[in-house]
Structure formats: structure tokens, C-alpha cells
């Protein structure tokens with residue numbers, strides 16, 4: 001069993017990385033790309049039944065995986 | 080229109096950040112978490128019809144967004 | 159020796175590199191902005207440290223696509239000597255001039271301090287003023303210096319004498335404790351197959367001046383000047 | 388536009404008296420844009436309303452002072468047409484809410500204060516205070532702050548060479564992050580902020596404006612309560628890569644001879660920068676807010692005036708120099724926009740797509756900013772404790788071990804090894820000594836820098852404590868062989884509306900002033916951070932000083948390490 005977590009910047013929060021990539025794609029000759037936003041994608045193996053609840057993973061996100069001041073997160077549990 | 084790109088480390092490539100998170104989750108008292116792998120999640124707004132092909136985005140990944148020596152990528156185009 | 163230092167947006171050891179080279183060469187190298195598409199006629203190119211493009215996405219990834227890098231790759235393939243230090247090393251791997259990648263330090267922290275390096279190959283134009291096995295003292299300052307290559311690549315590097323420097327203790331012993339960032343085989347610097355391209359995380363240019371506490375970096379530039387004049 | 392209700396006025400932090408004064412100055416009820424501007428201009432953070440009266444008593448002059456307090460940073464002359472420009476500033480509240488970004492943007496802000504005046508930054512320092520090491524929040528705060536300082540400073544390529552870090556329970560709910568930047572300029576090429584020349588273009592360059600940190604300046608002046616973590620979305624994110632480009636672009640622009648006046652957009656962004664520039668120059672200004680480069684759609688004039696987006700500058704150009712300036716910004720891939728012009732009306736007129744959305748008199752607003760003589764009581768000196776009266780049940784060796792392993796005393800190597808303290812190739816005296824020593828590039832001169840504060844002394848006796856800090860910096864500079872020249876200060880205290888706290892402020896300032904006068908050691912710049920309190924408990928009085936000294940020949944410098952066996956150890960002093 002696995003949890004897949006997406007951590008993304010909240011709306012309106014500056015994304016210096018995304019901005020720089022946007023710009024670099026332009027210089028590389030890739031036209032037609034608008035805004036770029038860069039987030040994290042985290043995969044966690046779950047070994048213990050007790051941990052498999054979504055709530056538990058959400059707690060991990062709040063405490064460690066995401067910086068909830070500026071980031072949102074989204075948890076998906078897969079087999 | 081948007082492209083959603085996942086960039087993940089290849090199997091067998093050591094992930095120092097994942098290891099550190101794994102360890103930190105343990106210290107925080109979250110039991111039952113096995114391996115943790117950390118990748119990137121990139122969202123690109125596509126403004127130009129010509130760029131909307133999956134192939135085009137895959138080229139961006141090969142050239143810039145991923146380092147194919149150690150990373151895999153996955154592209155999804157959404158409305 | 160005719161030398162050039164490449165400057166990217168976010169390079170910040172370009173001046174350090176210029177001064178380091180000047181100590182051995184007696185004059186300033188040319189500084190070349192990354193948007194240039196041609197290099198002056200040089201026989202030595204230095205790619206300096208710093209945070210080109212903020213180290214965003216992956217260290218060195220965006221710089222590797224700068225217009226000037228096409229020229230650097232071309233010259234390197236023609237045999238021109240290329241030295242990449244710190245961010246410069248990251249850029250050279252991203253540009254495909256050197257194998258492997260530099261990942262986040264194992265302890266995830268930025269590290270700035272003097273370390274010891276064991277000279278593994280003292281028979282190159284970069285290193286022939288050191289002796290093989292010698293332990294030299296050179297500073298590091300990086301967040302992503304954890305050298306990774308797959309087993310096959312690693313075996314090739316070791317087999318061809320492409321490992322230039324390894325992290326070691328003051329006595330020259332290559333130990334786990336001395337491996338500050340988790341690099342495979344304690345690797346601190348590697349050469350390409352033809353040995354005209356060297357990439358290393360530690361900063362030889364920062365220790366070429368007694369006022370700064372040592373000169374263990376200087377023999378590298380002295381060696382290059384001698385080889386190329 | 389919404390009507391101004393008493394709730395809206397209160398939300399903007401204006402007291403009843405301040406609101407009355409505001410109505411008087413305007414001669415009518417202000418609209419929301421105008422109210423927003425009053426609120427940031429009169430916040431403690433921008434107006435120094437509680438401390439101004441006392442700050443005026445500090446000595447600020449000496450023959451080698453080129454520019455004292457009042458500009459972005461202080462400037463001293465080090466001979467050979469070279470000047471050192473330096474200042475210390477706090478980012479306490481933002482660093483508590485988001486330690487990494489709070490500390491990082493603190494570094495960005497103080498660097499801008501220094502290069503705005505024409506200096507290339509040559510080193511950074513920081514002074515940190517956290518709660519008890521085992522307090523639940525401390526670890527998170529310490530690692531975030533240290534990483535943030537390193538993350539920003541390392542990336543812009545300015546060495547972080549010295550600082551201090553202590554722990555005490557009074558900082559459990561209010562950590563302190565004070566940062567100092569030191570820059571080197573040509574003494575005959577210094578830039579100031581007073582706008583001049585009716586008709587001259589007002590130009591914006593740097594990053595785009597987003598909705599970052601709106602209300603940040605008012606937040607920095609309000610006491611913390613339990614629910615203040617809710618204010619999180621106002622956190623600004625720093626972009627050190629853009630700052631590095633901004634440093635290079637600004638210094639390059641300064642060589643073109645096109646600048647009349649320049650100012651960075653710090654706390655309260657466009658509002659305070661444009662007000663200060665116009666007020667100092669005695670001119671009016673007209674801004675076309677729709678011309679401001681924007682990061683997001685649908686931004687309002689109110690948001691544009693109050694945004695605290697980082698890495699932005701405001702400059703008044705000589706007539707016709709727009710193209711020259713734009714070429715420099717294009718080279719460095721930075722935003723550039725002409726957003727207004729200077730006028731002779733003495734007013735600030737804000738326009739949005741041609742329509743006037745705000746019109747405020749500049750001088751009355753800037754000069755009438757409130758100044759309080761807050762009531763204070765002198766701190767009672769506690770009874771003296773005689774050494775003989777203290778029962779001791781530990782041996783000397785154990786006592787020594789306890790002392791040197793205390794987090795306040797133990798080596799701070801774990802901090803400075805996370806900072807690049809060698810970049811720029813002139814760090815002659817690295818962290819770990821009494822002062823760091825940075826060579827003046829290309830010469831044999833050196834600049835010694837240190838930051839110090841002993842809050843426990845200030846708490847027992849603010850006057851003596853204030854004197855002791857000055858003396859400590861003086862000793863630290865002297866100890867490496869340099870001559871102490873001038874000081875910057877960052878006065879961190881609790882709520883000044885409490886007479887005991889105000890007493891600490893007054894006592895410390897008087898002590899610092901007396902010691903500086905005695906030593907001929909002027910204070911050339913500084914910053915005040917008040918309301919460092921949570922639920923009525925204040926921090927220890929923490930007036931941090933940063934000092935700069937000069938050594939003519941760095942080969943004569945001394946360092947802390949014992950050099951050779953057999954050499955004599957001598958104790959100097961009383």
C-alpha cells in the first residue's frame with residue numbers, strides 16, 4: 001500500500017523556481033508555455049495497517065511534509 | 080489547457096531527502112512508514128495550440144525538466 | 159595560457175575564480191557572459207561556483223542550456239581544458255561533459271568548511287604539481303555535492319583513473335567520517351575520459367592566498383599555467 | 388469603494404486620536420486607499436512613534452561619519468575614497484510565523500538597504516534569540532531561521548561572517564532575528580533617497596508586485612495573540628536569485644549617471660518608499676498604479692500600494708534616461724516600468740487607468756506622524772548577591788563543564804558552517820573569533836565586524852547593560868587589532884505601552900548613548916522592534932549592536948587561536 005502526496009504552493013504565493021523555469025523554457029525555444037508552478041510529489045510506502053488512514057497521512061503533511069503557511073497538500077491512498 | 084508532469088527518481092538511485100523524511104517521520108512518532116521517495120510535480124499552462132502535444136512536453140522533460148540519468152518523468156495533458 | 163571564466167546569472171564565485179587564476183597567471187582571465195555565442199580564443203575555460211539560476215529546478219540544469227555552453231562543449235571536445243568548480247561541476251554534469259550527478263548532501267545541510275582531499279590522480283595537467291596520495295586542504299561550500307553514478311559508470315571512472323580527488327582525513331585516510339556529503343566512493347572531483355575536463359565540488363580558488371589561510375589550491379592553477387604556456 | 392466604518396479604522400490599527408488627526412490632515416474622510424497608507428505610515432514599524440523621542444539622544448556624529456541615521460543605512464569614511472555602508476534590521480515577527488522565509492526576506496531587505504546607497508555588500512551578520520532549547524517550537528524555529536539566512540545569503544553570494552545566538556525562555560513565543568549587512572562604496576559615488584526635479588520620471592524595477600505581505604508592516608507592530616498564526620497568508624517569499632541580479636543591475640545602473648534618487652521598497656513597499664522620497668525632496672508625486680508590473684490578475688490600487696513583494700526598487704531618473712536604465716534591466720532580465728512623475732503640488736496623487744483614486748498631502752502626513760512620550764518607570768536594581776552567600780555543591784570541573792556545554796556558551800560552528808562565510812574571497816578572519824575580518828578587496832586594509840548583546844545585564848540594570856554592550860563590541864573589534872569606528876543598533880523590546888518596558892527602553896538607550904559618547908563611537912543607523920510579547924509576557928530587553936572597525940594592514944591582525952607551545956598567557960584589564 002502506498003500514499004501519494006502532492007504539495008503545491010498556495011495561490012498567490014511567489015514561485016521563484018516556476019518563474020525561472022518558465023523563462024528558461026522560453027530561451028530554449030519552447031513557445032506557448034504560460035505559467036509554470038513547481039511542487040513536490042511524495043510517495044510513502046505504508047507497512048503498517050494503523051498508518052493507512054488518510055487522516056494519519058494528512059497529519060504527516062501538516063506536521064512535516066508540507067509547509068501549510070504557504071503550501072497546500074493533497075493525499076491519495078493507492079493499493 | 081495544462082500539462083501535469085511528475086518527475087521521480089529512478090529505482091536504485093539513492094534519495095537523500097526521502098531518507099531524511101523517513102527518519103523524521105519516525106522521530107515524530109509516525110510508525111508504519113516504509114520507504115519515502117520525493118519527486119517533483121510541475122504544472123505548465125499551455126497557451127499555444129502548437130505546444131499542446133504530449134510529444135512536445137516530453138521533449139521539454141528530456142531537455143530540461145528531468146535529468147534522465149537519474150529521473151523518470153510522466154506527462155499528463157488536462158483541459 | 160589564455161583563460162576565460164564563464165559568468166551565468168547567479169554565478170557568485172566568478173570573481174573568486176578570476177582572482178585565483180590571476181595569482182598564478184599574473185593577469186586577469188577574460189570574463190564571458192552566458193548570453194555570448196562565441197568564446198574568445200582560449201586554451202583554458204573555468205566554470206565558476208555560485209547559484210546560477212538560483213539553483214532552481216536542479217543545480218546547473220538551466221545554465222547547461224545557456225548559449226555559451228554549446229561553445230564550451232565544442233571546445234572541450236576539441237581538447238581545451240575545462241575546470242568546473244562547485245556549481246560549475248554541476249553544470250558540466252548537466253551539460254553531459256562529465257558523468258554522474260550531484261545530489262542533495264546526505265545530511266541535507268549546506269556545508270561550508272575546509273576539508274581534506276586525497277589526490278588520486280596526479281598525472282593530469284590539473285594535478286601534476288601535487289603528488290599521488292597527498293592530502294591537501296581546500297574549502298567546500300555547497301548544498302548539493304553528493305556525487306552519484308550507477309555501478310557501471312562508477313567502475314569505469316575508477317578503472318580509467320578518472321577519479322581526481324576523494325574526501326579524506328588530515329592524514330589522507332579515505333573514511334566514512336571524512337565523506338562530508340555522502341558521495342559514492344568519497345568522490346570529490348572527477349575527470350572526463352580524455353582528462354581535459356575536471357569537475358570538483360571543493361574550491362581550490364579560495365585557497366590560493368596566505369592571507370586567506372592557505373595556498374593548497376594554487377598548485378592546480380600553477381600546473382595549468384605551466385602546461386599551457 | 389466601501390465606506391470607512393469605525394471597524395475598518397480599527398482594523399488598520401489607528402487609535403481614536405490618530406483617526407482624528409488623519410481627518411484633520413485630509414480635511415475630509417479618506418477613502419480606503421488613503422486609509423491604508425495612513426495606517427502603514429503611522430505604524431510603529433515605519434514611524435518609530437514610541438522610541439523617536441529617545442533615539443534623538445544618541446550620539447551620531449564624528450569626523451568620519453558621512454551619513455548618520457535617517458537614510459537607508461549609515462556611512463563611514465575609511466579613507467582612500469572608500470566608504471563602509473552598514474545597518475542592522477529585525478525580521479522577528481515574520482520569522483516566528485514562517486522561520487525560513489521570514490529570515491530569508493530579512494536578509495534580502497537589509498542587503499537592499501545597503502546596495503541602494505551604492506555599496507557592494509561585502510558581508511552579513513546576524514543576531515538570533517530563541518526560546519528554551521527543549522521548548523516544543525524551538526527546534527523548528529532554529530532550523531528554519533538558520534536555513535533561511537543561509538539559503539538567501541549563500542545564493543546571493545555575500546559571506547555571512549559573524550553573529551550570535553542565545554536561548555532563553557523569554558523568547559519562547561517571540562524569537563528574534565536581527566540581520567546586518569555591510570557594504571563597500573566609493574565615497575564620491577553615494578546615492579540618497581531625496582527626490583528632486585519636477586517632471587522627472589518615477590521608475591520601478593526588479594520583481595513584479597504580488598499580494599505578498601499586505602499588512603505586514605502593521606503586523607510587525609502588533610502584539611502577538613494566540614490566533615496570530617491565522618495571519619499566515621501575508622508571508623512574503625524571497626527570491627535570492629532575483630536579488631543577486633538586482634544587486635548587479637543596480638550597481639551597473641549607478642555607473643550610468645542616470646539616477647537622481649533611489650530607494651528600495653521595504654516594509655510598506657511602494658507607499659513608504661514613494662512617501663519618503665517625495666517628503667525628503669519636498670516635491671509632489673503622481674503615480675499611475677496601473678503601470679506597476681503585476682504578478683496576479685485583478686490587483687487593486689490598495690494592494691499595489693501596500694504589497695510587500697520583495698526584490699523591488701524605486702528610482703527617480705534624470706530626464707530622458709529611461710532607455711539607458713531599461714537597457715540595464717533588460718540585460719539582467721528584470722522588470723522595468725515608468726510608473727509616474729514628480730510634481731510641484733506637494734501631494735501624492737494615485738491614478739488608476741486615468742482616474743484619481745487617492746490624493747494625500749505628503750508633508751503633513753509624513754511629518755505629523757505621531758510621536759509619543761510614553762510613561763515609564765525606572766527599573767529597580769535587584770539586591771546584590773554576594774558570592775559567599777551562594778551555596779555551591781558542584782566542583783570546579785563540573786561547573787566548568789556545565790558552563791561550556793550550555794547552549795549559549797557552546798561553539799556555534801553548527802550555525803556558521805551552514806553559511807558560506809568565504810565567498811567573495813576576502814574573508815581573512817573567519818567566524819569563531821571575537822570579530823570577523825573582511826579584507827577591502829584589492830587592498831591590505833581590513834574591516835572588522837561583530838554583533839553583540841547581553842540581555843540578562845540589560846534586564847537587571849538597563850543603563851549599565853546598555854553600556855556593557857557598547858564596551859563588548861569595542862573589545863571585540865579591538866581584539867583583532869582593528870580600530871572601532873561606528874555602530875548600528877537594533878532595539879528589541881516588549882510592549883512600550885507598559886511603563887516597565889518603556890523604562891527598559893529608556894535605560895538601555897541612555898546607557899548605550901553614554902558609552903558611545905565616551906568612546907567617540909557614533910551610532911550611524913539602526914532599527915527598533917517593539918511589541919515582542921505574547922499574552923502579556925515580554926522578551927528580555929535585547930538591544931543588539933553591530934559594530935565596524937578598521938585595520939590598516941591585515942597582516943597585523945590578531946586572532947583567538949593559541950599559536951605555539953611555550954608562549955606566555957597574559958591577562959589585561961582590571
Ligand SMILES: Nc1ncnc2c1ncn2[C@@H]1O[C@H](COP(=O)(O)OP(=O)(O)O)[C@@H](O)[C@H]1O
Nearest residue numbers: 513548549550551552799802803818819820821
Ligand atoms: N548566528 C551566527 N552566525 C554566524 N556566526 C555566529 C553566530 N552565532 C555565533 N557566531 C560566531 O561564533 C563566535 C562566538 O560567538 P559569541 O559567543 O557570540 O562570541 P563573543 O561572546 O565572543 O562575542 C563568533 O565568532 C560569532 O561570530
